[in-house]
Amino acid sequence: MKTFFGNLLAIYRRELQSYFTSPFAYVIAAVFWLIGGLFLVTILLSPNGLIAQVSIADQQGISAQSYDVPYEFLKIYLNLLGSLAMFVLPMLSMGLYAEERKQGTLELLATSPLTNWVVALGKLLGVVTFFSAMLLPLMICELVAFSSSQPVFPQAVFWLGHAGLMLLAASVLALGMFISSLSESTVLAAVMTFGLVLLLWVVDAISSLPGPVGEAIGHLSLLTHFTDFTQGIFDTSGLILFLSYIILGLFLTAQSIDTLRFQRS
Amino acid sequence: MIEVDQLSKVYGSTAAIKAVSFRVEPGEILGFLGPNGAGKTTTMRILTGYLPATSGTARIAGKDVHTDSMAVRQSIGYLPETPPLYREMTVEGFLSFVARIKGVSAGDRAMKVASAIERCNLKEKRKLIIRKLSKGFRQRVGIAQAIVHNPPVIVLDEPTVGLDPRQIIEVRNLIKSLAGEHTIILSTHILPEVSMTCDRIAIINRGEIIATDSPEHLVERLTGQGGYQIELHGEEAFCIAVLRSVPGVVKVEVISAEGESLAEGHRRFQVTTGAGVDEAVGSAIAATVVNQGIGLFELSRSRASLEDVFINLTMQEPEASASDAIANVIPDSATGPIETTDAATEPKEAIDAEEAEIESEETEETEEASS
Incomplete structure (x- = not known):
């Protein structure tokens, strides 16, 4: 057990270090922050933003108290961040294994006393940590913007929503990691992962259809469950779904690396 | 281990x-x-x-x-x-x-x-x-x-x-x-x-x-039977007969020198010696040849380098089993043209000297005499 955590920590630290020393990762983070910040400002302050809407309602004599700006903001903003993350995540996950395969370092990992699971889990934790580091400044911005809002900023929704976003990201990254393990090309991995993300959107669209098909698909849709989280609805089935996707991604990755070694010619 | x-x-x-x-x-x-x-x-x-x-x-x-x-x-x-x-x-x-x-x-x-x-x-x-x-x-x-x-x-x-x-x-x-x-x-x-x-x-x-x-x-193992390369001036049949007469010599072959023009009347021979007697045969050949009045221009020992061993071993037909592979290469093992030469009369002296330096690792000994 001790060696398990030792190995996990080693892989995790190396993975994290590779993000923090890579100029590419900083570019991705910068773009993410720029667009994320832009969303934040636009939702609140643009001519038809939330604040403008409230003041219009106020002028029309409707009580502003009935309009919960912080809650509405979180709902819209988290969904937008979720969509933005969908573009960013494939670029974070693309190199997880493809780069190792290309540089030959997979051979080092595979001939070290490590199991495939430890490597996959360590890598996933590393990339999830990097994504949360990307999310952190935006969270601080939100907290600052609503520090003295009236009605009071809904802390529970805030944390739950961002936890949901992290779970969504971890699920997509886990699947992206599997895709990355299939090829030596990071570009191919990114394109294929983006294809997967598009599929998630399609699934989400189908799930909004009425009828048993839509309902069944809706249970499996990551984005539908994420939307629940952003509305402050905590649902264990959502949590289990996200965890299932993460474990599926880890399992497929470990299997794929095993297969790679067994069939390599 | x-x-x-x-x-x-x-x-x-x-x-x-x-x-x-x-x-x-x-x-x-x-x-x-x-x-x-x-x-x-x-x-x-x-x-x-x-x-x-x-x-x-x-x-x-x-x-x-x-x-x-x-x-x-x-x-x-x-x-x-x-x-x-x-x-x-x-x-x-x-x-x-x-x-x-x-x-x-x-x-x-x-x-x-x-x-x-x-x-x-x-x-x-x-x-x-x-x-x-x-x-x-x-x-x-x-x-x-x-x-x-x-x-x-x-x-x-x-x-x-x-x-x-x-x-x-x-x-x-x-x-x-x-x-x-x-x-x-x-x-x-x-x-x-x-x-x-x-x-x-x-x-x-x-x-x-x-x-x-x-x-x-x-x-x-692959050069149990050693050999010499000799350049002589004389009639071919006579030269062969003389070389055969030297005790320890098993086989004499004429080497057709490819891409190398020998001087008029010069011929090159590959002499294969029996196992174990290799060392002594060189001087015996030199002495006999000179005694018979044949012009001796070059006498060099040919010995398979590791390179020859490797090439011989790996050039075998795929059917050949490991033991066959060893057995098969023995007759050819000494054919690697490894030579140093005095070649006093030859214009290629300089080039040969260079080659000699390059290949000196592989050449065991050189004996020379002139008529």
């Missing part, structure tokens, strides 16, 4: 290695020699637990590489063909990472990393990022990562490929310095490398081990 028994690996319908067996004793350096695609890398990958074998067993320090994979991986240091380096890490950081995943305890780690850096002469580069290192230094970092956890067994796949001659010498010396304490297998297709660094050689071709022996023995 390393026992490989009847190891086979099949990819689809093609066999990468077939029934490979060999042993390496503790502290020994085994050179794995073979042309590209002979199965060297496959064998090494099986040994290090990267690939499973289709059949057969490989044991390292008594542990099976497949069933006891984790323990074996801990006791092996492996340098693949392309050194597995994380380019964004510093030399020290990378080695520390490798030590960690190889299971070196936290207390020993700093000491072991420092000792690997020391042994591979990386001291002044240890804070540098690997991306910025030259190929030679990267290769050294590759070797350092293979020895950082002080494994009893080290497997090096083509450790000197792509290096400049000075770096090659450094790497060879480094490998030699590791022997004794560690058991080493290294693969290469460069011949001088094995003869210089290895205690024993396993020659592999088309997935089969065709010979395992020390470099000296291998050459000896």
